[in-house]
Amino acid sequence: MTNLLELKGISKTFPGVKALSNVNINLRAGEVLGLCGENGAGKSTLMKILTGIYTADAGGEIWLNGEQVQVQNPNHARDLGLSIIHQELNIIPDLTVAQNLYIGRPGSHTGSFISDAKLVKSARELFARLNMDIDPTAYCRDLPVARLQMVEIARALSFDSRILVMDEPTAALTTRETETLFGLIRNFVTPETGLIYISHRMPEIEEITDRVSVLRDGEYVGTVNTKETEMREVISLMVGREVPADARPKTSPVSDEVVLRVSDLSTRKLLKDISFEVRKGEIFGFAGLMGAGRTEVARCVFGADHRVSGDIEINGRKTSIHSARDAVRAGIGYLSEDRKRYGLLLEQDIKFNSVLTSMETFSVASVLQGRKIAREAEEYVDKLRTRTPSVNQLLRNLSGGNQQKVIIAKWLIRDSEVLIFDEPTRGIDVGAKEEIYELLEELAAQGKAIIVISSELPEVLRLSHRIAVMAHGRIIGTLTNEEATQENIMELATVGQTEANGEVA
Numbered sequence: 001m002t003n004l005l006e007l008k009g010i011s012k013t014f015p016g017v018k019a020l021s022n023v024n025i026n027l028r029a030g031e032v033l034g035l036c037g038e039n040g041a042g043k044s045t046l047m048k049i050l051t052g053i054y055t056a057d058a059g060g061e062i063w064l065n066g067e068q069v070q071v072q073n074p075n076h077a078r079d080l081g082l083s084i085i086h087q088e089l090n091i092i093p094d095l096t097v098a099q100n101l102y103i104g105r106p107g108s109h110t111g112s113f114i115s116d117a118k119l120v121k122s123a124r125e126l127f128a129r130l131n132m133d134i135d136p137t138a139y140c141r142d143l144p145v146a147r148l149q150m151v152e153i154a155r156a157l158s159f160d161s162r163i164l165v166m167d168e169p170t171a172a173l174t175t176r177e178t179e180t181l182f183g184l185i186r187n188f189v190t191p192e193t194g195l196i197y198i199s200h201r202m203p204e205i206e207e208i209t210d211r212v213s214v215l216r217d218g219e220y221v222g223t224v225n226t227k228e229t230e231m232r233e234v235i236s237l238m239v240g241r242e243v244p245a246d247a248r249p250k251t252s253p254v255s256d257e258v259v260l261r262v263s264d265l266s267t268r269k270l271l272k273d274i275s276f277e278v279r280k281g282e283i284f285g286f287a288g289l290m291g292a293g294r295t296e297v298a299r300c301v302f303g304a305d306h307r308v309s310g311d312i313e314i315n316g317r318k319t320s321i322h323s324a325r326d327a328v329r330a331g332i333g334y335l336s337e338d339r340k341r342y343g344l345l346l347e348q349d350i351k352f353n354s355v356l357t358s359m360e361t362f363s364v365a366s367v368l369q370g371r372k373i374a375r376e377a378e379e380y381v382d383k384l385r386t387r388t389p390s391v392n393q394l395l396r397n398l399s400g401g402n403q404q405k406v407i408i409a410k411w412l413i414r415d416s417e418v419l420i421f422d423e424p425t426r427g428i429d430v431g432a433k434e435e436i437y438e439l440l441e442e443l444a445a446q447g448k449a450i451i452v453i454s455s456e457l458p459e460v461l462r463l464s465h466r467i468a469v470m471a472h473g474r475i476i477g478t479l480t481n482e483e484a485t486q487e488n489i490m491e492l493a494t495v496g497q498t499e500a501n502g503e504v505a
């Protein structure tokens with residue numbers, strides 16, 4: 001049987017980094033092949049070589065249907081029937097959804113300007129075909145990341161490719177949208193097509209793939225049949241050691257002292273009378289479906305969104321937070337879910353990004369102390385096992401998961417009383433997740449008040465002392481860790497949604 005695709009002897013060297021060495025991977029017709037590996041293992045790089053973004057080092061070969069091809073560039077890859085959904089969103093915020101879908105494609109231009117009506121019409125047809133409820137005329141800057149991710153997925157599917165690569169397509173999606181995506185994948189795969197699926201979420205790999213190939217440190221480790229393999233085994237192939245299964249928190253004591261008190265917070269758009277307290281040493285989780293308002297709560301407390309009413313107290317003192325700057329001064333840190341938009345400066349190095357929010361700690365008479373910054377940045381590169389040749393590496397040269405680690409370090413370095421982590425382990429591999437959980441627990445044990453928002457229920461359960469479940473802009477209920485289960489959280493989240501909407505969500 002000829003393979004749909006064969007990658008043979010692929011190597012790739014970047015300055016100071018051997019990203020891939022002699023990797024061989026096959027994709028069979030009609031299958032979904034999982035591609036797994038830790039952060040920085042080389043997954044995205046391999047897929048960028050396949051889709052013409054990078055060129056492999058000499059000696060690497062790409063075979064399609066038994067014929068060797070030289071992929072020249074991304075357009076050429078598309079002509080060959082290869083398309084990819086990138087790990088980082090490729091969306092221009094100031095364009096509409098329809099414009100983003102068709103930008104740069106032949107046929108989308110009439111004369112020198114883009115015929116909008118035509119684009120909108122095609123976009124409507126595409127979304128209808130894919131059963132997605134997205135307004136083609138909306139500006140992308142107004143849409144939450146999950147929506148944008150669906151736009152990316154729609155765009156990739158619209159090319160009618162034979163081979164589709166999805167590089168962490170569900171990082172910003174909730175369970176329900178992931179199910180929609182899996183429906184689309186199952187429709188896409190026919191005896192003539194194949195799909196490569198990259199994810200750090202093992203339950204997804206288990207559900208959607210037929211086989212899984214594993215990379216470790218840029219090398220090919222092996223391929224297994226999904227049905228005959230426990231995900232535990234895939235994980236140990238990835239990390240080269242056993243990783244403990246999801247545990248419950250080591251219940252550290254929480255004091256009665258309230259650090260953050262939010263009362264009757266409302267916004268014009270979504271939030272209604274949000275009240276909660278986070279105590280010293282506590283990790284307070286937020287769960288809920290997409291659009292429930294978890295990120296909005298975080299953004300309001302952080303002063304990034306406007307509230308129409310509500311008080312925010314820190315250590316019993318009322319604050320007047322009206323901007324992110326006020327919030328940082330008041331002692332609040334916020335790791336945003338949308339790292340590309342708010343989290344980091346891609347053209348700067350790890351050092352600079354690490355101290356971005358704590359510059360004043362590192363300057364004496366307004367002169368930055370380079371050595372001290374480098375030491376601090378290095379400490380966190382070690383602690384979080386960030387894969388990089390040095391702290392002088394530019395952020396854009398790091399893998400997605402390793403960029404996320406640098407943003408986490410930034411907030412760990414800045415000493416805040418209240419820390420809000422919105423999807424802290426998005427894109428982080430299974431091995432490193434546990435390390436991040438332990439760091440958050442360490443911070444709590446030091447007496448900080450921590451808020452964690454996560455779409456992954458096992459993560460909320462793993463970390464939180466108490467969990468607030470939101471639906472449609474309200475807190476429907478708060479559960480202690482002992483009371484909480486995936487089932488009763490989902491029940492609260494969906495019942496709340498039904499009541500608020502008058503329909504089954």
Ligand SMILES: Nc1ncnc2c1ncn2[C@@H]1O[C@H](COP(=O)(O)OP(=O)(O)OP(=O)(O)O)[C@@H](O)[C@H]1O
Nearest residue numbers: 014019039040041042043044045397398399400401
């Ligand atoms: N343009 C580049 N310049 C220098 N190094 C790079 C570049 N692109 C990737 N790398 C390095 O190559 C290695 C592999 O990165 P890659 O993005 O392929 O990892 P990944 O497996 O996709 O990880 P993740 O799960 O975090 O997305 C990393 O060490 C990364 O820092």
Ligand SMILES: [Mg+2]
Nearest residue numbers: 044087399400
């Ligand atoms: Mg990647």
